[in-house]
Amino acid sequence: MVTASFAARRNLWVAAGLALLIVVFLVLIPARDSLNRPLPLSMLLGVAFGALLQRSRFCFWCNYNDFLTDRDPRGLLSILTALAGGTIAYAAVLHGWVPDPFAGRLPPDAFIGPIGLPLVLGATCFGLGMGLTGSCISAHLYRLGEGSVASIPVLVFVLVGFVLGFLAWNPLYLLFGSAGPVIWLPAIFGHGGALALALAGFAALAALLIRFGRFPAPEAPAQPVQPVQAIFQHRWPGVTAGVIVALIAIIAYFRVAPLGVTAEVGSIARTYAAGQGWLPQRLIGLDTLRGCIAVVKETLASRNGVFVLGLVLGAAVAAQIAGQFKPVLPRAVSLPRLAVGGMLLGFGAMIALGCTVGVLLSGTMSGALSGWVFGLFCLLGGWAGGRLRRAIP
């Protein structure tokens, strides 16, 4: 029989081993990528983001589902906090980078995507996939660190979904003549106007959540919570998590690139499928865009690759320390649902040119209208996916 203290000690040793692995990677990866951006910093930001996701359960689907099922608004308020904090921080940076937002230039690298049917279709599919598999892509990645075995088949089918998205891209683009207009709100309202508008939008949504949500009655702790327990064992408060997400997001944008988790996944899918000769050589209108877009990989040590690696390892360390590493095998009967859901996540992320982290978080923070549109249709898709999930194993 394994005693509790033995299990806790073992978890700490595993966590220490994983932390050492992180240090080894930090030493081994190149100091800079081809654009002279610091790769170790990118990986450290991934570690921080992974630990934060794990500690605060900052998961788009879980937070949304909490509201759908129990009308618990805390998770969604956490996301709104992240968006509001990040939007303020992005505005400060972009004011320096693009002093004249009306000049017709977009801020470099920002996830400002086109708004058209591909975005609507992609966001809806992504939401459906979240509902069916129980997580978005970033949450599946952090759950790998918690021992979620079910996330492995989901992530494999995300790759399949990406390939389907690549195949659908050219016909979709040609059908509508383009992927749609690219709308950056500061180019219409100015930096201050766009910031005020976005904050008003977040405030209105928060007011609605508070008005129609039901906060669970606080449970009085049996004994006072020690700071160490509050940090390493208890779930972090939503508002704290939101502020830290905003902080990570702005450091990432300022020093490396905007937060995103699908570029690497998409690049792996594209590199493999292109190598097999499955894909068209050119994705129209896509290869000229930058951002959350999958390019054929030239090197393993990309900024997004080390970020995702850090995310998984950071979540794993946090989960071990908290004693929340619990491998769970999926039931065989659930595999079709996970497969279809995974494909929808990958297809949606490809067609929408990003996911909840890239398009919704980073895009909205940078003033992209595409972030808001993605959010709306992702919620609609998630609602439908959640209902579907109840009907199937």
Added chain:
Amino acid sequence: MFLRKLIAVGAFALMAGVANANEGPLVTTEWLEENLGSADIAVIEVSVNPGVYERGHIPGAVNFAWHTDLVDPVRRDIATREDLQARLQAAGVSDDTTIILYGDTNNWFAAWGAWVFDVYGLEDVKLLDGGRVAWEAEGRPLDSAVPAPAAGTVTLAEANNDLRAFLPEVVAASDSGSHAIVDIRSANEYSGTIIAPEGFQETAIRAGHVTGAVNVPWSSAVAEDGRFKSPDELRAIYAAAGVDGSKPVITYCRIGERSSHTWFALSRILGYDVQNYDGSWTEYGNSVGVPVTNPAGTVWTGL
């Protein structure tokens, strides 16, 4: 008497040394750092990759986007005189300003900026030797603040198209042998083994090179630290390919920008008479009936 003479010679040599730092077509990183903030200079970054300038640039440098500031966004042409003049004035450039250009990827597009400025008659234009690579390697300061310089008063001359080679001139030069034609692309592009490097969208439907052109890849002009090789080394490298300044020179590449780097080496450093063919292989390799040499024999099959 001898001592006084020695002091005088020494002082002269010292002064000449200081002055030389700002003479010629290149400035050193040391000189630039010492002169940052001087009202007489305008530092302009022309980098290829997005986000490079914004995440950190030489303090006080303004950013020129090569896709929009140096070209006409509709016609395939360099920027119009009016557009470029307005852009330079906004960057604080006046007629007596020394413009110092630098950028990433070994100054490819910074050199292209120097060529465009030369076409419009700007004479006091220099490159930071080594560009960003050298500046960063030496740990010199970077800044993320975007300057807002007071508007300058520069007026540009009409475009001097003698500095450009257009397609008919390149064909005539190929037929007559009147010019040394330098293809600065990779050996595989020159030989026709490949039409364009992997991943590039702008390409041509014929492989090979302009008949009579010699191949001296642009990187031949660059030392390991990213700086231009010495004038003597450059002279020897090009002379070995038969380009010795005895005939006027035409440089070209794939889309006409990297060839500006060689244009700079040959024209500004060695003083040869050089035209840049900005149409380059994407125009030439798509043109009907022009003389092409294709040693590899690669046949375009649509891929």
